[in-house]
Amino acid sequence: MNEFMEKQVKLSWHAPKKGYDVVIIGGGGHGLSTAYHLAKRHGISNVAVLERSYIGGGNSGRNTTIIRADYGIPEAVKFYQRSVELYQRLEEETGRWIMHKTKGMLKLAHSEASLKTERARALMNQAFGSDTVFVTPDEVKEICPQIDLTCGGTLPVLGGSYHRTGATARHDRVNWTLAEGALQEGAHIHQNTEVTGLIMKDNKVLGVKTNQGDIEAGVVISNAGGHVSTVCGMAGLRIPIRTHPLQAYVTNHFAQTFDPIVASSDLLFYVSQTARGEMLMGAEIDRQPSYNRRSGFDLLQSCSYRAGLLLPFLKSLRINRQWAGSCDMSPDYSPIMGKTPVENFLINTGWGTWGFKAIPVSGEQMAKLVATGKTPDLIAPFSLDRFARDRTMADRGSAGTH
Ligand SMILES: Cc1cc2nc3c(=O)[nH]c(=O)nc-3n(C[C@H](O)[C@H](O)[C@H](O)COP(=O)(O)OP(=O)(O)OC[C@H]3O[C@@H](n4cnc5c(N)ncnc54)[C@H](O)[C@@H]3O)c2cc1C
Structure with a gap:
């Protein structure tokens, strides 16, 4: 972030606490959006986003910023349409100019x-x-x-x-706006904090090991972008990415x-x-x-x-x-969101080449899942167990890159 923007956007940094109710691995758009929605919509602010580099340094700051909902299967159309609408009102909600523009x-x-x-x-x-x-x-x-x-x-x-209703928005502003919003509501963001392992007992995640020390957690969410397989490997979980x-x-x-x-x-x-x-x-x-x-x-x-x-x-x-x-490419070109067979460990992945557009809605829905313990209807079709149930969400033709 350049000096000018740093003066505009109020980001504040804290010392890590011993533990948090929710620890989010990855400070890309999806991790930041989840923290923002947990705090803003559900009053859950004892939350930490752990980012091994700097926020938005992954794909969320490297994409071509296209926002659209012209998908090829009903579940995806409804899901991305919600995101298009959330993007349309994000500037009004946060008071920040994310340079959102509807272009068609x-x-x-x-x-x-x-x-x-x-x-x-x-x-x-x-x-x-x-x-x-x-x-x-x-x-x-x-x-x-x-x-x-x-x-x-x-x-x-x-x-x-x-x-x-196809649109674009400035990617780094989206990241900073959500980070600022999460921080204002009391969440913590720790940059240069790499998760190197998970603290586990039996099949339950109790916290994370980081290069800055161990942190206890009620729930851990992996939002690690292209490095999701490594993070899931820490929980002994193999995922189709x-x-x-x-x-x-x-x-x-x-x-x-x-x-x-x-x-x-x-x-x-x-x-x-x-x-x-x-x-x-x-x-x-x-x-x-x-x-x-x-x-x-x-x-x-x-x-x-x-x-x-x-x-x-x-x-x-x-x-x-x-x-x-x-x-993080999934076999059916659709995201994977929600619970895993490991207790207290959620994933939000499979965003491949199409996840920028979903940043508001995935954060909103993952926050709802954490707050209620129930998988919201909008993301239920995208759960990890769909592969075992032979209910894949094949939408390759909508990825834009195939
Ligand atoms: C060139 C390009 C063009 C794209 N164009 C579009 C587009 O036009 N429209 C669209 O919708 N999508 C697009 N995408 C896809 C989109 O950018 C991604 O799907 C989206 O940004 C994913 O966000 P994320 O938060 O899941 O991951 P990321 O933004 O990658 O964030 C993951 C973060 O996790 C951190 N991390 C990883 N491992 C650890 C660890 N062990 N400990 C701590 N932190 C860790 C990483 O450092 C990273 O910052 C594009 C992608 C690329 C690369």
Whole structure:
């Protein structure tokens, strides 16, 4: 965080206590949101967020900030729609400017199969409360005049879906706002505090071991992003997650306004414009599972080629920065939230390439679970035991990177 923002956002640090009612491992958006909602909505403020580095240093500060609810299965549409609505009122609730902007999101189809998918998506979204319509090529051009509908003569745009409530918000401001809100309500956040083990008796978690000493806990929640397998391993729990790098990059300033977020599942890339005018782009995950956060030329070359077919103006821009994050990918491309077979140990993971949009709702729902002891209906379909029950939530086509 730069000095200017540090003066604006009131973050205060404390010495760790001997124990807390709730210990959250990971100070990304999901961990901070859970702490915020526990304190704000349920009055549970004897809470600590333990972050091994700095808050928002993981994927929550590395993403492309897209917020949307145009998913392909009813459970996901309802879940993400709640998050879209929570994001819409987060500025009013917290009094902080998170640079939230509703832009609309176009998902383009360049094949008959994709066209069918986008038509079904629009109908499914309308049925479950999300604002998505099917659009023809002419309507695509009207929404985004910079698009070359012939796609350089390679894969013409046949139509698509338009998700009118698709939005973006500044990622680090979301993290700082939730951190500030949690701290104001009495929660503690400890940076540079790495959880190295769990204190366990039989099948019950009693606390955490950290590089700053042991801390007792009534409940421990893992919000460790791409490192969730390591944290779950401390509880003797194997979970169906693989960690893959995901890269993104920005260009220099584009002088025209580029209104919508544009994605193409056939060309496998997506793009939006930042508040500074840069074009922000991303594509699919790296194939090889890895904790490596290095970015590479291959992605730049292939993604820029595909993006340039659809949006020829991109070819005249320069690439300014590129980076990567570590994504916790689940086999069905859906999150895993809730209880585990280990007592007092909850998980909130499987956020892969799509978790920024879910930060408000997952925090809200996980806080409700802790406060009531009951799994809320909205997240019940995403529980860990769905894999054993053969009730996976397959929604690969909505991930945006496949
Ligand atoms: C390039 C890129 C683009 C993306 N674009 C989008 C997008 O447009 N829209 C969208 O919805 N999603 C997007 N995502 C995904 C989204 O960023 C993540 O799903 C989301 O930020 C996950 O938040 P989190 O809090 O679970 O994890 P993180 O933000 O990664 O936080 C986990 C934290 O846990 C800490 N930690 C790990 N182990 C320990 C330990 N042992 N002790 C203490 N702390 C620990 C880490 O240091 C880290 O800070 C993107 C991701 C990437 C990488």
